[in-house]
Amino acid sequence: MLRVTPGNLYEEIESAERYRDSHLEHYNDVIKDYVGPMFGGVSIDDFSPENHVYEYLSLTVPRLIHDNPRVRVTTRRPVSQGNEAAAIEHGLNRWTNDTNVKDVLQRVAFDTLLAYGVLMTAQAPMPGYDPRSNFGKYWPNCYRISPKRFVIDPLALSFNEARFMGHMWVRDREDLLEEAKTDPTWNAESIEMLTNEGSIDHMTNEESRQRDTPERNEVTVFDIWVPEIQLKESPGPEYGFHGTIYTVAVGTSYGERDPDKADFIRDPRPYYGPPSGPYTMFGAYYVPDGPYPLSPIMATTGQVNELNDHVRSASASAARYKRLVLVDAKNKKLVQDVKSQPHDFVVPVEGIDKDAVVQLELGGITNQQVSYIQMARERLDRNSGIHDAMRGNVTGNATATEVSIAEGSSTIRLAYLKNQFEEAVRQVLKSVGWYLHNDDRVSFPLGADAAAALGVAEPWFVGGSSPDSPYSDLELEIESYSMERTTESLQQRRAMEAFQIIANVASAMPQMPYVNWNSLLDKMGDALNMPDLSGLVDTEMLMAMMQQQQQQEQQQMEMEQINAAAGSGGMANA
Secondary structure (H helix, E strand, O other): OOOOOHHHHHHHHHHHHHHHHHHOOOHHHHHHHHHOOOOOOOOHHHOOOOOHHHHHHHHHHHHHOOOOOOEEEEEOOHHHHHHHHHHHHHHHHHHHHHHOOHHHHHHHHHHHHHOOEEEEEEEEEOOOOOOOOOOOOEEEEEEEEOHHHEEEOOOOOOHHHOOOEEEEEEEEHHHHHHHHHHOOOEOHHHHHHOOOOOOOOHHHHHHHHHOOOOOOOEEEEEEEEEOOOOOOOOOOHHHOEEEEEEEEEOOOOOOOOOHHHOEEEEEEEEEEOOOOOOEEEEOOEOOOOOOOOEOHHHHOHHHHHHHHHHHHHHHHHHHOOEEEEEEOOOOHHHHHHHHHOOOOOOOOOOOOOHHHEEEEEEOOOOHHHHHHHHHHHHHHHHHHOOOHHHHOOOOOOOOHHHHHHHHHHHHHHHHHHHHHHHHHHHHHHHHHHHHHHHOOOOEEEOOHHHHHHHOOOOOEEEOOOOOOOOHHHEEEEEOOOOOOOOOHHHHHHHHHHHHHHHHHHHHHOOOOOOOOHHHHHHHHHHHOOOOOHHHHOOHHHHHHHHHHHHHHHHHHHHHHHHHHHHHHHHHHHO
């Protein structure tokens, strides 16, 4: 079992910081490349002329997240848990809109492509609620954790195998002391001993000095979640408590940073939340035997730097370019005429020797430089998955087959990134749904959409469930295309496709009455991001109309047979 004394836990944190910083060694440089010299903090002489980072982010982030996600919740036990699944579905969709979760997801999408993203999900009092009173409600929230402030077990072979993880947070010392007056779990004496210099505020202090801001009376602390530790006095997992949160600070009023001086400035407390913990990591590509994923930006940083080096060299060569005219110094008039005349002006000179005027060019870009820059740029585009069609540039130089191959390759890469990002979002929403399902302090109105779907005038979501209704039996999926940008033309195309589907189903239903058409329509609707497509079709009326048509056709056929028989009889009598 992990040793969780203050000193040992701080040594684990320091080791985790060193491991994290080794992965973020070039993180700040990448950020500088992204923002460019006009944003601040970057010298105009030290910027990257090929801003690949900006190009990649601006093309990719909108494809990952553009709108709030919508979810579908089903259950393994549709009879006993069907109503609960519907309630969680409406609650989650209400929550995503009310919190406008796309804002934090867009920020974490940038983190994901630059390095890795981390979101923390936790319960928080709703605005206006005083947790010290007995009135009010709670509400799940998601918080972006900076990659530079997240720590994880450096010996873990994967994120899910980490024995601890946590994050840094910064507060005014006076605010903590004020909170300690009403919350006995805080150690006021230890908080008093903390200072800016002696606490774990090294990152904040460094950034403050770089930005030339006045020193603040802030302290930086670590919250560390240890899943394998269950406090003796803590309720068990059956009550929603999984692991323990430790709040660690280091340092005294003498400015010492010594593990022996480490202290819990707050009592260890049981973690109330899903078994997966408070953190969700967003990443692009798996790296074997480590908790940190690989980002597309970091994977191509070496090639970006090489391209920029050669472009800078070419720019310097271009800046040194000179075109000189050499004239015989003895011919003063010719010198003056050449020097003073404007561009494309003809200077008439009697008896001029063709060798009397010599044009000379120095410096400039060579063909070798141009060729190598082009080769380096193409290599970078291949590795990053960017091509002219993705940029919106159609030169006409490539064949239709070449464009199709490039788009196909890019689509595969983008589809993989979208799937990775969507899976992380699903994990976040599963954590939010856990609080909706288990915490009876959660309640809020659902709105008009839920009212129409449930047939209730003013439906409310009320959290909490019975032990006989485990959350693990619920299955959550993000609706297809719900996070993507939807254009007017795309909406029209989907509407036409839905109309065609309904027309085809209508004609097929009489021939295949054994098919569950409502279920099939809903599955087709999910693929078009048009859930409940079956609700647009009155299948009972359609079947009745089809039966009536069949009866009419049968009657018509019988009448034709009778008439044909009568005609044949008349001819025989004649």
